[in-house]
Amino acid sequence: MDTERHPSHRHTVAILSRGDAAARREATAQNSRFVRVFEAFAAAGIEARPVIYDESVADAVRDQLLAADGVLVWVDPIHQGKTRAHLDDLLRDVAAQGPWVSAHPDVILKMGVKDVLYRTRRLGWGADTHRYEDAAAFRAEFPSRLRANGPRVLKQNRGNGGQGVWKVEALPDTESVVRVLHAQRGSMPEDVPLEAFIARCEPYFGWGGCIIDQIFQPRLPDGMIRCYMSGSKVAGFGHQRIKALIPPPPEGPDSPEAQPGPRVMHGPDAPQFGALRRSMENEWTPGMMELLDIDEASLPVIWDADFLYGPKDAAGADTYVLCEINASSCFAIPEEAPAAIARTVGRRLRLAQGAHAG
Structure with a gap:
C-alpha cells in the first residue's frame, strides 16, 4: 500500500508458525x-495476524x-x-516483493547455523573449534583430533532439539571404538566403532x-545461559x-x-549476567555483525x-563459550521480551516506511 496516499495506514505484521490444517482454521491471536x-503489538498500535504454514498451503500463505x-x-x-527448504524460498520471494522478513533466510544462513561457531571462533565467546567441509575431511581429520584433545562435541550445521549433536570420547586401549552420546532427550551412551560413527x-x-x-x-x-x-x-x-x-543416572534416561x-x-538487567550483557551488546554482537556482514536492520527481531x-579466568570470574545461536524459532522468551520485540518492529517499520517515502 502507498503510505503517501494513505497516511493513516496501520502497520500490519504476520506472525508465521508451522501447523496443520486444523491449526490454520482455528488460529487466532488469543489461542x-x-x-x-500479539498483546505487545496491540499496545504499540501494530496489527499482528497469525499465519499458519504448511507446504501444502504455500500459495495461500x-x-x-x-x-x-x-x-x-x-x-x-x-x-x-520436514525442513525449511521450501519455506525459505517462499520467504525470499516475499521479501523481494516488499515486506521485510525476520529472520530472513539469508541472515539465518549466516548466524543461525552452527558454522557461526567456527566463523566467530576468535571473538571472546569462542573456543577450540574446527569445521569439516565434507565427508572426506571429516574422515581424515577427526580421529587424530579426538585422540589429541579429549572429548569433542560434533554438531550438524542446521538442526534443533539436539538433533545431530554428539559428544564423542576416545576410549582407553583402543583407537577403533569410541563412546558417543546424542544430545536428543532420552539418549544413552553407546560404544561404537569409530568408522561406523x-x-x-x-x-x-x-x-x-x-x-x-x-x-x-x-x-x-x-x-x-540463554541470552x-x-x-x-x-x-x-x-x-x-x-x-x-550428560550421561543419565543408573535409573535411566526417563528417570526424574x-x-x-x-x-x-x-x-535484561539481571545483575548476575551483567558482564555477559556488556560483552554481548558492546563487543560480541558488533564483532559478529562485522565478521558475517550483517547490518543492524537485518538482525533478527528476536534471537538468542x-x-x-x-x-x-585469572580473577576467578566466569567466562562464557557460545554453543549455538537460535534465529529460526526463538521461543519461549522472558516476560520482558514481547515489549522489546514490539519496539524493534516499530523501528523497522518506520525505517521501511521512510525508505519507501524517500
Whole structure:
C-alpha cells in the first residue's frame, strides 16, 4: 500500500508458525502460544495476524504474507522430518516483493547455523573449534583430533532439539571404538566403532553442508545461559540446568534425575549476567555483525545466543563459550521480551516506511 496516499495506514505484521490444517482454521491471536507478543503489538498500535504454514498451503500463505508490512517467522529448521527448504524460498520471494522478513533466510544462513561457531571462533565467546567441509575431511581429520584433545562435541550445521549433536570420547586401549552420546532427550551412551560413527554422521553434509567440532566444556552441569536478543540489544536471559550430553543416572534416561531443570527467566538487567550483557551488546554482537556482514536492520527481531560456562579466568570470574545461536524459532522468551520485540518492529517499520517515502 502507498503510505503517501494513505497516511493513516496501520502497520500490519504476520506472525508465521508451522501447523496443520486444523491449526490454520482455528488460529487466532488469543489461542496462539505467542499471545503475549500479539498483546505487545496491540499496545504499540501494530496489527499482528497469525499465519499458519504448511507446504501444502504455500500459495495461500504467500498471499497472506504479501498483504502484511512485515513477517516474523517462528519455524524450526527440522520438524517431524520436514525442513525449511521450501519455506525459505517462499520467504525470499516475499521479501523481494516488499515486506521485510525476520529472520530472513539469508541472515539465518549466516548466524543461525552452527558454522557461526567456527566463523566467530576468535571473538571472546569462542573456543577450540574446527569445521569439516565434507565427508572426506571429516574422515581424515577427526580421529587424530579426538585422540589429541579429549572429548569433542560434533554438531550438524542446521538442526534443533539436539538433533545431530554428539559428544564423542576416545576410549582407553583402543583407537577403533569410541563412546558417543546424542544430545536428543532420552539418549544413552553407546560404544561404537569409530568408522561406523563417522558413516552415521556423513548424511549431515547433505542437509547442513558441514560439521562443526568443538571441545567439550566440562562445566556443562553448571547449566546453560540463554541470552535473548532483540536486534542488537539484550531482551533477557534464561538459565537452565540442561541434561543433554550428560550421561543419565543408573535409573535411566526417563528417570526424574535425568530430566532438565526449568529454565529460569530473568530480565535484561539481571545483575548476575551483567558482564555477559556488556560483552554481548558492546563487543560480541558488533564483532559478529562485522565478521558475517550483517547490518543492524537485518538482525533478527528476536534471537538468542546459548552459552556454556567456560573455565574461570585469572580473577576467578566466569567466562562464557557460545554453543549455538537460535534465529529460526526463538521461543519461549522472558516476560520482558514481547515489549522489546514490539519496539524493534516499530523501528523497522518506520525505517521501511521512510525508505519507501524517500
